[in-house]
Amino acid sequence: MELSEYVQKGFQMLADPGSFDSNAFTLLLRAAFQSLLDAQADEAVLDHPDLKHIDPVVLKHCHAAAATYILEAGKQRADKSTLSTSLEDCKFDRERIELFCTEYQNNKNSLEILLGSIGRSLPHITDVSWRLEYQIKTNQLHKMYRPAYLVTLNVENTDSRSHPEISFSCNMEQLQDLVGKLKDASKSLERATQL
Amino acid sequence: MLLDLSEEHKEHLAFLPQVDSAVVAEFGRIAVEFLRRGSNPKIYEGAARKLSVSSDTVQHGVEGLIYLLTESSKLMISELDFQDSVFVLGFSEELNKLLLQLYLDNRKEIRTILSELAPDLPSYHSLEWRLDVQLASRSLRQQIKPSVTIKLHLNQNGDHNTQVLQTDPATLLHLVQQLEQALEEMKTNHCRRVVRNIK
Numbered sequence: 001m002e003l004s005e006y007v008q009k010g011f012q013m014l015a016d017p018g019s020f021d022s023n024a025f026t027l028l029l030r031a032a033f034q035s036l037l038d039a040q041a042d043e044a045v046l047d048h049p050d051l052k053h054i055d056p057v058v059l060k061h062c063h064a065a066a067a068t069y070i071l072e073a074g075k076q077r078a079d080k081s082t083l084s085t086s087l088e089d090c091k092f093d094r095e096r097i098e099l100f101c102t103e104y105q106n107n108k109n110s111l112e113i114l115l116g117s118i119g120r121s122l123p124h125i126t127d128v129s130w131r132l133e134y135q136i137k138t139n140q141l142h143k144m145y146r147p148a149y150l151v152t153l154n155v156e157n158t159d160s161r162s163h164p165e166i167s168f169s170c171n172m173e174q175l176q177d178l179v180g181k182l183k184d185a186s187k188s189l190e191r192a193t194q195l
Numbered sequence: 196m197l198l199d200l201s202e203e204h205k206e207h208l209a210f211l212p213q214v215d216s217a218v219v220a221e222f223g224r225i226a227v228e229f230l231r232r233g234s235n236p237k238i239y240e241g242a243a244r245k246l247s248v249s250s251d252t253v254q255h256g257v258e259g260l261i262y263l264l265t266e267s268s269k270l271m272i273s274e275l276d277f278q279d280s281v282f283v284l285g286f287s288e289e290l291n292k293l294l295l296q297l298y299l300d301n302r303k304e305i306r307t308i309l310s311e312l313a314p315d316l317p318s319y320h321s322l323e324w325r326l327d328v329q330l331a332s333r334s335l336r337q338q339i340k341p342s343v344t345i346k347l348h349l350n351q352n353g354d355h356n357t358q359v360l361q362t363d364p365a366t367l368l369h370l371v372q373q374l375e376q377a378l379e380e381m382k383t384n385h386c387r388r389v390v391r392n393i394k
Binding site for chain 1: 269270271306309310312313316317318319321322323324326332333334335336337338340341343344345347349358359360361362363364366367368369370371373374375377378380381386389390393394
């Protein structure tokens with residue numbers, strides 16, 4: 001794993017037992033994970049009595065370095081040996097490497113979910129609602145007497161801010177066609193997963 | 196149910212007995228064509244010249260026919276009711292028969308055209324799908340993320356509209372289940388009773 005100078009400098013301080021004792025090290029590490037994974041987290045993550053004695057500038061640098069490193073490790077799906085090697089290069093002692101790997105393992109799933117959700121994609125269908133009506137007449141046409149469906153697809157855009165809806169009407173044959181095609185897709189999916 | 200023909204309408208139709216049945220048949224053809232594609236005033240002028248009448252007269256005659264056909268089709272009146280409604284115009288037996296035939300021959304198509312005038316929502320046309328697996332992105336490598344990409348074709352007011360959407364396998368199964376329930380609903384006793392009794 002390639003580390004920038006900023007991260008390396010931060011880790012140098014983090015590795016030094018004189019600047020961070022074991023307890024402070026673990027707290028800072030947890031704060032870094034929390035900042036990344038907890039949606040409600042803010043600057044207060046570093047407000048712990050056991051971190052008060054450390055220079056705030058140093059604290060922020062190490063926190064940012066750790067967070068950057070964690071993201072890079074997550075992106076590349078680093079395994080334990082990759083992590084160990086790169087942390088060794090940063091002069092972390094055995095104990096700290098173990099602590100880091102344990103914390104990383106605990107948070108790995110959430111981290112990967114977070115990283116996987118970043119990015120552009122097509123509008124995503126999240127749900128469907130439907131309405132069945134029996135059409136009797138309009139002002140232009142009387143004695144219609146036919147069923148019709150109104151289908152609404154709930155769609156989410158990647159920016160999560162817009163939730164447009166796609167609504168359309170269809171008769172029975174059209175809905176059967178739609179359902180038939182979706183069933184083909186899901187059967188295809190089943191077959192593909194069995195390969 | 197009888198058609199209610201206004202005095203003005205009856206006046207316009209009064210032109211029809213004055214020309215022979217071939218011309219009326221031609222007017223009928225023009226009337227349906229205008230319903231399909233919109234009116235074309237030049238046709239009135241051509242016909243007016245050939246028949247030595249004013250183009251207004253021809254226009255009224257054709258429009259009268261159009262209104263007669265659309266009202267009858269809209270209300271879906273029976274043969275008998277149509278004949279009785281036309282009877283009040285005092286036309287010949289032959290002309291009445293011609294008008295009835297014109298109605299019966301074109302009723303279905305006219306009703307289809309009228310149904311397009313209803314408040315319109317986009318309607319389903321067709322759907323294409325594709326299975327994809329996402330392998331990596333800028334923020335995460337080594338992924339196996341299956342997804343279904345869907346191209347939904349919709350029609351609205353004659354315009355063709357396409358939407359490209361995506362969904363995951365779990366949601367796809369959910370969509371199928373929900374929409375199958377929707378289809379099943381028509382077969383329930385409740386719906387059958389409604390369909391039987393509202394006529």
